[in-house]
Every structure is written in structure tokens, then in C-alpha cells.
Amino acid sequence: MSAITLSRLTKVYPGGVRALDALDLSISDGEFFALLGPSGCGKTTLLRTIAGLEVATGGTVEIGGRNVTNLQPGVRDVAMVFQDYALFPHMTVQDNIAYPLRIKKVGRAARQDKAAETAAELGLSALLDRRPAQLSGGQQQRVALARAMACHPQVFLLDEPLSNLDARLRLEARTFLKRLQRELGVTCVFVTHDQAEALALADRIAVMDGGRIRQVGTPVEVFRRPANTFVAGFIGSTPMNLLDAEVTGDGITVAGVRLAVPEAARGLVADGDQVVYGVRPEYLDLHAEAVDGALAGQVVVVENLGSSSLVSLDLPGADGSAGVSCQVVVPEGREPSLGATGWVLPREGRSLLYRD
Ligand code: ADP
Ligand code: MG
Numbered sequence: 310m311s312a313i314t315l316s317r318l319t320k321v322y323p324g325g326v327r328a329l330d331a332l333d334l335s336i337s338d339g340e341f342f343a344l345l346g347p348s349g350c351g352k353t354t355l356l357r358t359i360a361g362l363e364v365a366t367g368g369t370v371e372i373g374g375r376n377v378t379n380l381q382p383g384v385r386d387v388a389m390v391f392q393d394y395a396l397f398p399h400m401t402v403q404d405n406i407a408y409p410l411r412i413k414k415v416g417r418a419a420r421q422d423k424a425a426e427t428a429a430e431l432g433l434s435a436l437l438d439r440r441p442a443q444l445s446g447g448q449q450q451r452v453a454l455a456r457a458m459a460c461h462p463q464v465f466l467l468d469e470p471l472s473n474l475d476a477r478l479r480l481e482a483r484t485f486l487k488r489l490q491r492e493l494g495v496t497c498v499f500v501t502h503d504q505a506e507a508l509a510l511a512d513r514i515a516v517m518d519g520g521r522i523r524q525v526g527t528p529v530e531v532f533r534r535p536a537n538t539f540v541a542g543f544i545g546s547t548p549m550n551l552l553d554a555e556v557t558g559d560g561i562t563v564a565g566v567r568l569a570v571p572e573a574a575r576g577l578v579a580d581g582d583q584v585v586y587g588v589r590p591e592y593l594d595l596h597a598e599a600v601d602g603a604l605a606g607q608v609v610v611v612e613n614l615g616s617s618s619l620v621s622l623d624l625p626g627a628d629g630s631a632g633v634s635c636q637v638v639v640p641e642g643r644e645p646s647l648g649a650t651g652w653v654l655p656r657e658g659r660s661l662l663y664r665d
Pocket of ligand 1: 324327328347348353354355
């Protein structure tokens with residue numbers, strides 16, 4: 310049992326920065342859980358507070374049903390992998406991996422055996438006698454993982470473990486990490502500022518901002534139904550279009566066009582409400598001719614995304630106010646020309662309304 314329960318967890322650093330603000334979160338036993346958010350939102354502080362490397366100012370940390378808020382890191386049964394790996398440069402790979410066992414006073418022969426065995430599981434057997442400087446970034450990362458695994462912790466805390474790897478290695482390491490976590494069956498809390506990484510890896514994601522959690526859900530939930538405009542703008546390889554709108558009678562008016570109230574918001578808004586209409590660029594279709602219920606605009610930018618393109622259009626503002634920008638993903642070969650007029654039609658059931 311290694312579920313993690315955080316209740317009203319607060320961390321105020323000396324000097325007054327409130328890095329965690331009465332945060333509540335439950336992570337299940339064996340879950341691969343991602344903490345996602347912009348730089349400075351408190352991700353590292355949250356991991357360090359779970360690990361016991363920071364002392365909470367308020368609230369509690371429970372691991373496996375045990376209140377560990379005031380326990381030392383060594384007795385919490387967690388292992389942390391740091392962003393920069395924090396390997397000891399003067400030690401060999403084997404000694405690095407064996408280090409936590411040395412701290413636990415495991416005898417030399419037993420810990421060298423255990424280190425070799427863990428190294429073998431991670432494909433590091435040939436590198437046992439090398440020092441960190443003689444390893445590639447990907448190998449260093451595996452040594453850091455092996456060091457964390459050597460003690461068989463119930464909980465793995467990983468702080469942006471892939472951020473120092475180049476794009477290709479990163480994909481490889483990501484798949485490797487996911488497989489490893491499945492095989493070990495441990496609870497894993499994984500910090501990233503990369504939404505694509507979180508969507509690809511996690512069973513569930515918490516999106517953080519300013520020491521608080523703005524939404525918790527599965528990748529599909531946070532992608533399809535972001536709970537607020539912060540999450541909507543953060544998740545997705547291209548940010549969601551967020552357009553000012555007004556509820557008018559039984560519909561809404563967006564950039565001068567009347568649309569139906571999105572399914573998800575029916576019954577929750579009233580005539581005259583000022584709202585924000587949200588729709589992902591992937592869920593809009595671009596037409597070259599006028600279509601009922603489409604927003605008309607002028608094509609200003611076309612960016613190649615590989616097998617598709619991202620088209621930016623300027624839509625006219627309501628009642629002569631400044632125009633707004635809207636982005637649409639179009640399939641390869643369907644790119645409009647610059648300056649052309651395009652009609653943007655939202656797909657059924659894919660748009661949302663926000664009040665913030
Ligand atoms: P993240 O990992 O999401 O980038 P951090 O947890 O590192 O965020 O930081 C959260 C906030 O706490 C930031 O405003 C940061 O400047 C501040 N902070 C982090 N560590 C310390 C510290 N040791 N002393 C004072 N402020 C800190
Ligand atoms: Mg950090």
C-alpha cells in the first residue's frame with residue numbers, strides 16, 4: 310500500500326513565497342501520476358515536501374495510510390530522482406547505485422551485488438566501472454533511476470527526469486520509464502512542464518498553478534474538458550482558442566456569429582452572461598466558402614506542423630471592436646492561401662464555455 314494523500318499542504322519559504330497553498334491531492338497505489346504546470350508553480354516544492362526534503366509549513370502528508378509529515382526522508386520509503394540526476398562524480402556507476410544501500414548500512418558485498426543486479430535490469434551492466442562524466446545523458450539518467458530503485462521504494466518521485474535529454478532519447482526514455490513503472494508496480498509521481506509528456510505517460514494528471522491544483526483528471530479528461538481557461542490554455546500542443554462570447558437568448562454570439570450553446574454548458578448559463586467560448590484548433594474545420602454557423606475570417610499565418618498545418622485567422626471583433634485571432638489545424642494539402650477568407654466551423658460536441 311503506497312497511496313499518497315496530501316491535505317491542506319502548505320509550504321511558505323523563509324522570505325514569504327507561498328509555494329504550496331493549502332493543496333489537497335490523493336494519488337492511488339500503483340498510479341503513474343503527473344504533476345504538470347509552468348515554471349515556478351510549485352512542482353519541485355511539492356515533490357520535495359512529499360519526500361521530506363522540505364518541511365511542510367502546514368497540512369499533512371500521508372503515504373500508505375501513515376502520517377509521515379514529521380518523519381525524516383530516510384524512513385518514508387520513497388526515492389527521488391532529481392532533474393540534474395545528482396550523481397556523485399567521483400564514484401563509479403556501481404558505487405552510485407549502491408550509495409543508498411550504504412546509507413542503510415547494508416554490507417559491502419550485499420550492496421555491490423544488489424547494485425549489479427539493478428544495473429542489469431536497466432541495461433547498465435557494461436558500465437559499472439565508469440564514472441558519470443564517461444556516460445551519455447541517457448545513461449546518466451538510467452543510473453539515477455537505478456540508484457532510486459536499489460532500495461525497492463514504494464514510491465518514486467521523479468523531478469523532470471527527461472528534461473536534460475534530446476528529443477529522440479527523450480521519447481525512448483519515456484517509453485522505458487512507463488514500462489519500468491508497470492513492471493515494478495510502484496506509485497510514481499512524475500513532474501514535468503511538458504504537457505505532451507504528461508498526456509503520453511500519466512494515468513492521471515494534476516495541473517498546478519501558483520501553489521494550487523487547477524484540475525485533476527485522466528489525460529483524456531483534461532484534454533477534452535479542461536476545467537478552466539488556465540488548463541485549457543496549458544494543455545494541447547496548440548493552445549485552445551478562447552474567444553469572448555455573450556449568451557443571447559438560447560444561443561451565444563461569438564465574433565458576431567450566433568452559435569448554439571455548447572452541450573457541456575446547457576442549462577448552466579443565462580441570457581446576457583459574458584462567457585469565454587473555447588474550442589481546440591483540432592476540432593475546427595476550415596471551409597473555403599460560407600457555411601452556416603461558421604466564423605468568417607482572414608488567413609494571416611500558415612505554419613507547417615508536419616502532417617498538418619496550423620492556420621491563424623483574424624476574426625472581426627463584435628460591433629467594430631478589435632479583431633480576435635483563431636487557430637485551426639488543417640490536414641496536409643488543404644492549406645488556404647494567405648489573405649484568403651476562410652470559414653471556421655466548430656465540430657459538434659467539441660466546444661466549451663468558461664466564465665473566467
Ligand atoms: P517549479 O518546480 O514548479 O518550477 P518550485 O517548487 O521550484 O517550482 O518553486 C515554487 C516557488 O517557490 C517559486 O516562486 C520559487 O521561486 C520559490 N522557491 C523555490 N525554492 C525556494 C527556496 N529554497 N527559497 C525560497 N523560495 C523558493
Ligand atoms: Mg522544478
